[in-house]
Amino acid sequence: MSNKIYFTPGPAQLFYTFEDHLKKAISEDIPSLSHRSSAFIKVVQETDEALKELLELPEGYHIYFLNSANEAWDRIVQNLVETSSHHFANGSFSKKFYDFAIAHNKQSTLTEVGDGGSFDDLSVPEQAELIGITKNETSVGHSFSEKEIEQIRVSYPDKLIALDVVSAVPSIPVDFSKVDTAYFSVQKAFGLPAGLGVWIVNEKCHEVAEKRAKNTSLGSYRALPNLKKFGAKYQTPETPNMLYIYLLGKITQDMIQMGVQRMRNDTTYKAAILNQAVESHPLLAHFVESKDHRSKTTIVADSPRAREILNHFEKKGLILGGGYGNHKEKHIRIANFPTHSKESVEMLCDLLDKVE
């Protein structure tokens, strides 16, 4: 890796142990193994078990490997939505899940508030079979609270809940027992290159999929019954991204070793000093108004001189994220992921303080 530090919210800075594991993987010929060999099955099993431990998945929650969070939206709609899903949207990614359902010709519905806004109304139309919630809206730095997720769970015990945990896990604790399916891509808080998605699915989803499969197509190789059949043997239907599955397992083990509580305490500390730096700066203002809904992993500040500030930091080798979509020229997004050391964030805050 170069001497730059990427504070971009994804693709992001690689995890600090990434390069060592990569070297080991290549020296051990991981990419040349047969994906049906016992050696590779062991790799899948280790990654599966490490993720379940780190994320504290409840019994009966399965992990399947996809290639992106985009694919998770695609596969969730194909497998789990017959007619309609409902989506809470306050940014580009939460809205995109809805767009994917519409592209699949579903009669899906949307509760849309302005970008970064909070939801006063958490009601869901009766016809919705699945509810899409975004734990961390990476485009604008909004965080859906555990209390709100709990409230939706209690109000709609029979509907499926799909939680987007991209750039939230493993930094932010998530109670997966409150949702039926969740997904993330590895190029955010896990610090891997893009090209691997993780899909978490509970038994209720499998029941829905098995039932639907009797009358309709759920797709092909990534239909849930097929994923379950292969997954039960720690295999995948296709030749998967074996190298990244290996690397994800190793990095997850490292995170367990570091201590998940320590990692989360560090996340809270780094978020606090970043928030303080934003609040005390005359050129910066928090984009998300509701303090309780500000993301700890994606700090988003509005600034009349956003582009200038990004360029200023880039010259120092510190790459901050620009705004997403319409906010491109107006926002600064700063990722606060496990690979960002306290020291590097403290340095960033000091330098922010000095920007005039």
Added chain:
Amino acid sequence: MSNKIYFTPGPAQLFYTFEDHLKKAISEDIPSLSHRSSAFIKVVQETDEALKELLELPEGYHIYFLNSANEAWDRIVQNLVETSSHHFANGSFSKKFYDFAIAHNKQSTLTEVGDGGSFDDLSVPEQAELIGITKNETSVGHSFSEKEIEQIRVSYPDKLIALDVVSAVPSIPVDFSKVDTAYFSVQKAFGLPAGLGVWIVNEKCHEVAEKRAKNTSLGSYRALPNLKKFGAKYQTPETPNMLYIYLLGKITQDMIQMGVQRMRNDTTYKAAILNQAVESHPLLAHFVESKDHRSKTTIVADSPRAREILNHFEKKGLILGGGYGNHKEKHIRIANFPTHSKESVEMLCDLLDKVE
């Protein structure tokens, strides 16, 4: 990489320049770049242009990045088949494409001959909109001839032809002007890790997709009109497997540099000595009877002592492929890809000669 040589037909031996490019990619922070940055757009453009040059794609043929050949089957059916496709099957992979169409509830049809058999009858039912042909049936080492593809093209000028070129390109010349779409995964003859698929699509496919899109869903992010919209800017709808797109481009450029004709001459020479070694050996026999249909890149031999021979070579650090599916214990499969040097194949042939 270890000192082993993988003659397995995929996942396979990594291309000999892979490790150098990987080191450079990491030192240049390729995985941390924004996938919307001009730096990464340049990477996609370079890979696109190199592939078009190496494969000699005709004008009007587009390249899109998927994650596997399995995904190509999925996306071809979703995008291009309304009611029915027809498939020529003589092995596991050619049959699987048909299975994918059936899983998508298509009324697809099949001309199935025994594994590794040749097709006397190249006729296709009238209702088929798309014809699936497998250039190189990696499971059994059968090669569909250019003459047969030409014959199907002439007989059915209005149907779409989808050609599976997994483990064929770039070693075997393919006239892409005779087909409408083609696809491969990079863990075979290109010598990369698994996790990236390349989908080649001509304008006729785009016309079919645009027309179908008016009445039906083609999927979501990987619907062809969406791929074309992003592809026109050398972008992808999702954050793609950026690192492998970079590496594929670099390895493709190396292959151009080496000279494609030289690479193909070497492939022919190595296939000839491997075939000779099989023919002259009392314990080995070619599985594909028709000499003209034997794959040059995947040499498949029947043997009563296949497992024993595989183990014998494994002890010497030479990993040969076992049989696929039902043939697991009866076949030896030997990959002959660009990364396998003439010297390594000569050594393999010498050692085969000595097996008693």
